[in-house]
Amino acid sequence: MAGLTAVASGVRVRSGTEDLPRAGKVPALIGISDVEAAADLITGHVVPTPTVPSPGLTDLLGVPVTAKLELLQRTGSFKARGATAKLLSLSDAQRAAGVVAVSGGNHGIALAMTAAVLDVKATVVMPRSAPARAVGIARDAGASVRLTDDMDSAFSLVTRLRDEGLTLVHPFDDPLVIAGQGTVGLELAADAGELTDVLVSVGGGGLIAGVAVALRARRPGVRIWGVETEGAEAMSAALATGGPVPVRLSSIVTTLSAPSVSQLTYDHVSALVDEVLVVPDREAVRGVLDLAEHAKLWTEPATGCLLPAARLVLERVGEGARLGLVVCGGNATTSDVLRWAADFGLR
Numbered sequence: 001m002a003g004l005t006a007v008a009s010g011v012r013v014r015s016g017t018e019d020l021p022r023a024g025k026v027p028a029l030i031g032i033s034d035v036e037a038a039a040d041l042i043t044g045h046v047v048p049t050p051t052v053p054s055p056g057l058t059d060l061l062g063v064p065v066t067a068k069l070e071l072l073q074r075t076g077s078f079k080a081r082g083a084t085a086k087l088l089s090l091s092d093a094q095r096a097a098g099v100v101a102v103s104g105g106n107h108g109i110a111l112a113m114t115a116a117v118l119d120v121k122a123t124v125v126m127p128r129s130a131p132a133r134a135v136g137i138a139r140d141a142g143a144s145v146r147l148t149d150d151m152d153s154a155f156s157l158v159t160r161l162r163d164e165g166l167t168l169v170h171p172f173d174d175p176l177v178i179a180g181q182g183t184v185g186l187e188l189a190a191d192a193g194e195l196t197d198v199l200v201s202v203g204g205g206g207l208i209a210g211v212a213v214a215l216r217a218r219r220p221g222v223r224i225w226g227v228e229t230e231g232a233e234a235m236s237a238a239l240a241t242g243g244p245v246p247v248r249l250s251s252i253v254t255t256l257s258a259p260s261v262s263q264l265t266y267d268h269v270s271a272l273v274d275e276v277l278v279v280p281d282r283e284a285v286r287g288v289l290d291l292a293e294h295a296k297l298w299t300e301p302a303t304g305c306l307l308p309a310a311r312l313v314l315e316r317v318g319e320g321a322r323l324g325l326v327v328c329g330g331n332a333t334t335s336d337v338l339r340w341a342a343d344f345g346l347r
Helices: 032-042 055-061 079-088 092-097 106-117 132-140 151-163 175-191 206-218 234-241 263-272 281-295 306-317 334-343
Strands: 004-006 012-015 051-053 065-069 099-102 122-127 144-148 197-201 223-229 275-279 323-327
Touching: 032 079, 032 175, 032 206, 051 175, 055 065, 055 281, 055 306, 065 175, 079 106, 079 175, 099 106, 099 151, 106 122, 106 132, 122 132, 122 151, 132 144, 144 151, 175 206, 175 263, 175 323, 197 206, 197 306, 206 223, 206 263, 223 234, 223 306, 234 263, 234 275, 275 281, 275 306, 281 306, 281 334, 306 323
Parallel strands: 065 323, 099 122, 122 144, 197 223, 197 323, 223 275
Antiparallel strands: 004 012, 012 275, 051 065
């Protein structure tokens, strides 16, 4: 499918297949050896999370579903993997100077907690729209938290702090971070039964880039689908225009709200991912409620968006599908979810 297509469910889809690298312009992608090296590096520092069949989701969707439970990671999301890989690679001088990161929530939590364990001074910059729980966790872990008016200004402040001498731990524009996130894919490939389709949430694209590298090497026949929410469509916009572009952010899903993807993540997704789906915020919140009720998983909308996208995938691929869902995080409070559900008239 080329371009943008509307469907009755309100989910939209953009394809990356038409944007494959052209002859003579091959992007510098990380390889499976980089992901394997990251796995060796972070062993003992992160949790090898369970990959389990989900009877509840299987009943709900009508096909076998396997869930990769990254919400059980020690920081509540997959972000600990990339942050750990980056921090363990720092020189003594970089460790002494300290690190800085920009985050809509989960990356900040991961950097703050990992830096505390490794005795590295950390500064985390977040927009004021970031979940209060994420801000509190980062501060409690010992990080200096700086709040800005929006995500654009957060990225600007981080750039200035980097120029002043702090080492940037970028949430997605870093080969080491992508390789660390790719270890999710290594574990999924090793532990899951037969899969035909894997769905991965997309913010800046670090997770899906790393997972795609691992799956293309270990499960080359599997289709890989990215999922964004409306108002946080940085990868979709990049695929539509042929490269990273700024996007206007309006989604409630701050953990997917990157103001643009990077050239690095765009190159990986355009080369390795089948398509990127776009899901309304309301359906992402409904997905959170369905995951709680049917899968007994307490997630956030960045994970909830996978369920409406899965329904679209099943419409597209027909019978015989066996789905894998990367349950990327669970850092939402009960009050957050109840407020979103009320705002959207759910339940």
